[in-house]
Structures are given as C-alpha cells and as structure tokens.
Amino acid sequence: MPLPGGAKKYVFMVMFPFLIVMLLVSVYSGAMHSPSPQDMPVAVVGQSAQAEQLASSLEATDGSPLDVRVVSAVAEAEQLLHDREISGAFALPTSADGDAVLYTAQAAGAAQASIVESIFQPVADAQHLDMDHKDVAPLPASDGMGITVLFTAIGWMLSGYLVVTVVSSGAPELASLRRMVPLMAGWAAVMSTVVWLLVGPVIGAVDGHAWALLGLGWLSVFSVAMAQTLLARLFGPLAVLPGLALFMFLGVPSSNIMMSIYTVPGMFTFLHQVLPLPAAGEALRSVLYFGGDGAGGHLVVLGVWAVAGLLLTAGIDLLRHRRKKGRAAAEAEHITADSVSSEAMASA
Structure with missing residues (x-):
C-alpha cells in the first residue's frame, strides 16, 4: 500500500539524518579504527x-x-x-x-x-x-601535526558542495548551466580568497604562497561545484547524500593527511588517486612543503572533475530538452489530429 504524501515527507525527514550518521560512523570507523601498515x-x-x-x-x-x-x-x-x-x-x-x-x-x-x-x-x-x-x-612550528592542509582542503570541498545544494533547492531558477557556471566561477574566487585570508593573514597557519593557494582554491571549489551540479541533475534533492559521501566521508580517510594511506583499507588507496579532497590536499601539501613538486597529477584530477561535471551536466540538459521538445511536438500533433477529426465529423 503506497504511503500518502505527508507520510513520505516524514519518512524522508527521518531517513536523511539516519543515513548521514550511518555513513559517517561506518566509513570513518571502518577506515580508521585499526590502522596498520600494508605495503x-x-x-x-x-x-x-x-x-x-x-x-x-x-x-x-x-x-x-x-x-x-x-x-x-x-x-x-x-x-x-x-x-x-x-x-x-x-x-x-x-x-x-x-x-x-x-x-x-x-x-x-x-x-x-x-x-x-x-x-x-x-x-x-x-x-x-x-x-x-x-x-x-x-613541518612548521605553527603546525606540528600538518592538519592545516586537511582543514583547508575541507573548506574548499564544503564551499563547492554546499552552495550547489542550497542553490538547487532554494533558487532553482539559477540552476541552469548557463547561469550556474559563471555563478560558481565567481563563488570559487570569493571562497578561495576567504579561505586564504583565514589560514594565512588572520590565523597565520600558512606563510606565503598566496597566489598558489588562491589558484588551487579556485580550482578545488569550482571542480566540486560542477560535480555536485551533475549529482543534483541525477538525484535531485537526494544529491546531498552522494555529495557528502564523495567529497567528505570517503575523502577524509583517503586523503593521506590525517592517516597514512598505507594504513587504511585498500579501497581508500584507490580513492586517494581519484577523489577531489585527496587531490586538493596533496596538491596543497606539495605547494607548501615540497616546492610544488608532485602537484601536477593532483591538479589533473581536479580538472577532470570540473570538466566531467560540466560536460555531463550539459549532456543531461540537452537530452532532457530534446525529450521535452519531442513530447511537446507529439502533444501538438495529437491536438492537431483531434481537431481535424472533429472538423471532419462536423462536416459529415
């Protein structure tokens, strides 16, 4: 027996926080509860x-x-x-x-x-x-555990993920790709500047590297925003769940920052090579501590997320537009056929 509309709403309200907590506890505990070196x-x-x-x-x-x-x-x-x-x-x-x-x-x-x-x-x-x-x-004396890299990268991820979630649900008129791309490009510039100001001049956790942080921050925020835009097209309001899973819950254990990638289950070793959070964190680490050496591959990962999100979203929009246009043409043809039939009957 199908649930009435009101009941569905309440089930969704309960299931959403339930799934968030289940994801957080299962992924983080499963990945980090018993670290041991492997290879x-x-x-x-x-x-x-x-x-x-x-x-x-x-x-x-x-x-x-x-x-x-x-x-x-x-x-x-x-x-x-x-x-x-x-x-x-x-x-x-x-x-x-x-x-x-x-x-x-x-x-x-x-x-x-x-x-x-x-x-x-x-x-x-x-x-x-x-x-x-x-x-x-x-590591610098001001950051003896190296956690600035992790929290900076998390800030970039949340900047790209949350804004698309809010726009998709609160201002759907802005969700078209024609409006979203320039909006997200500007938002990425703003948030990369804000994050740099916080970790640099305000807090003092990062010394120098301003332009590198601004550029890397922009790419990170924009790539996640484009990826979340694609998820919003595919899953609608439920896109918040795969977004959190990809950009946060799976990203932190596979980041190689809080814990060595050689001490977590093998799945996270693969995810370290493909997810945006590890890519942003490793690229930032390369810039801050290794003169930029090794950042190139991680920048490519972020670029792939941005381009893939943009192109796939454009493809989905085009496909839906053609389907909508086809349905409209079919309806118009049906109306025309009914009109002709009515006129013929009237003549008879």
Missing part, C-alpha cells in the same frame, strides 16, 4: 650484504607491512622521500662505532613518520644500534 614503501640505505639481508628480513614479515627497497646512498633516499615515493629510510652505520639514522619527512604525513619510527626502532634495538632521526621535510 608501506621504505628504504634501507647501504652497500653491504647487511643492507640486503635486513631488507629481506623486513619484507619477510607476516602480513606484508612493508615494501622494502635497498638504495646505496643517503642522497638517493632523501630524494625519494622528497618525491613521496617512500615513507622512510633506515641508514645502517657506516663505521663500527657509528649510529643508524632514520630519515623521514614529517611534511608528507606526521602520522606516517611516527609509524615508520615505530617500525625501525625495534630493528635498531635488535641490532644493538643507537638510532638518530633526521627529518628531511619538517
């Missing part, structure tokens, strides 16, 4: 057979927590850390009374660096070695 790339630095033996023993550990390579020089290991191709490097002593050195990059993830240290400290202890620690890409 985390690390390096052993050394030219002796001891380095090869140590690498083999680390890879033989049950569960494959590490993906170990051997490099011959510290400079090579530091470059790999700078390129974020490894999470840490353990350098064996170069003399009989020397110390081992663990190389990490805090700017590539404070949690990741901590996990690497927890892995290699027992290794050094087992070999009766003192272990020094060298950070090749330290």
Whole structure:
C-alpha cells in the first residue's frame, strides 16, 4: 500500500539524518579504527650484504607491512622521500662505532613518520644500534601535526558542495548551466580568497604562497561545484547524500593527511588517486612543503572533475530538452489530429 504524501515527507525527514550518521560512523570507523601498515614503501640505505639481508628480513614479515627497497646512498633516499615515493629510510652505520639514522619527512604525513619510527626502532634495538632521526621535510612550528592542509582542503570541498545544494533547492531558477557556471566561477574566487585570508593573514597557519593557494582554491571549489551540479541533475534533492559521501566521508580517510594511506583499507588507496579532497590536499601539501613538486597529477584530477561535471551536466540538459521538445511536438500533433477529426465529423 503506497504511503500518502505527508507520510513520505516524514519518512524522508527521518531517513536523511539516519543515513548521514550511518555513513559517517561506518566509513570513518571502518577506515580508521585499526590502522596498520600494508605495503608501506621504505628504504634501507647501504652497500653491504647487511643492507640486503635486513631488507629481506623486513619484507619477510607476516602480513606484508612493508615494501622494502635497498638504495646505496643517503642522497638517493632523501630524494625519494622528497618525491613521496617512500615513507622512510633506515641508514645502517657506516663505521663500527657509528649510529643508524632514520630519515623521514614529517611534511608528507606526521602520522606516517611516527609509524615508520615505530617500525625501525625495534630493528635498531635488535641490532644493538643507537638510532638518530633526521627529518628531511619538517613541518612548521605553527603546525606540528600538518592538519592545516586537511582543514583547508575541507573548506574548499564544503564551499563547492554546499552552495550547489542550497542553490538547487532554494533558487532553482539559477540552476541552469548557463547561469550556474559563471555563478560558481565567481563563488570559487570569493571562497578561495576567504579561505586564504583565514589560514594565512588572520590565523597565520600558512606563510606565503598566496597566489598558489588562491589558484588551487579556485580550482578545488569550482571542480566540486560542477560535480555536485551533475549529482543534483541525477538525484535531485537526494544529491546531498552522494555529495557528502564523495567529497567528505570517503575523502577524509583517503586523503593521506590525517592517516597514512598505507594504513587504511585498500579501497581508500584507490580513492586517494581519484577523489577531489585527496587531490586538493596533496596538491596543497606539495605547494607548501615540497616546492610544488608532485602537484601536477593532483591538479589533473581536479580538472577532470570540473570538466566531467560540466560536460555531463550539459549532456543531461540537452537530452532532457530534446525529450521535452519531442513530447511537446507529439502533444501538438495529437491536438492537431483531434481537431481535424472533429472538423471532419462536423462536416459529415
């Protein structure tokens, strides 16, 4: 028995917060409740057979927590850390009374660096070695956990997602693509400026990089706005749910910022390569701490979301316009046929 209109409204009112809470708890808890390294790339630095033996023993550990390579020089290991191709490097002593050195990059993830240290400290202890620690890409003193990158990227995501949700439900006359594109372009410029002012001059969490943050912020906000516009075309008022799932609930665990991507379930490793939040966060991290190196691929991801959202929305609008035009033509033809039939009957 179908529900009456009023009952449907109340069911929707209850189901909406229910699904939001279920998504939040299940995704976040499922992704982050028990972090453990899986195939985390690390390096052993050394030219002796001891380095090869140590690498083999680390890879033989049950569960494959590490993906170990051997490099011959510290400079090579530091470059790999700078390129974020490894999470840490353990350098064996170069003399009989020397110390081992663990190389990490805090700017590539404070949690990741901590996990690497927890892995290699027992290794050094087992070999009766003192272990020094060298950070090749330290975080600024004002942001020792590196969370500014995450919250800045979240601000960009919410800026693009929420405005389309509000416009689609509160001002549908503005939802046409002809009006939405310039509106969202202007909104992205405004919000990227607001977010930069907050994290930069007002709070002081970011020093410099103004133009880079403004440009990256604009692209991030606009790409999410175009993607949410597409979702609004596909799902109507229910687009708020897939939007939250894509841009927030799935984006945070796969961002590689709060937690290392090598400690969450494998699905999030894939999502790290394709979702807007990880792309925006990694591009921002590259700009702030690594001189922009490695940002290009993440900018492409954001661009693809913007272009795909724009083109697919245009395609849906065109298809619906043709269907509407076809129905109107069919109705006009039907009316004409009825009129001719009526005139013929009247003549008879």
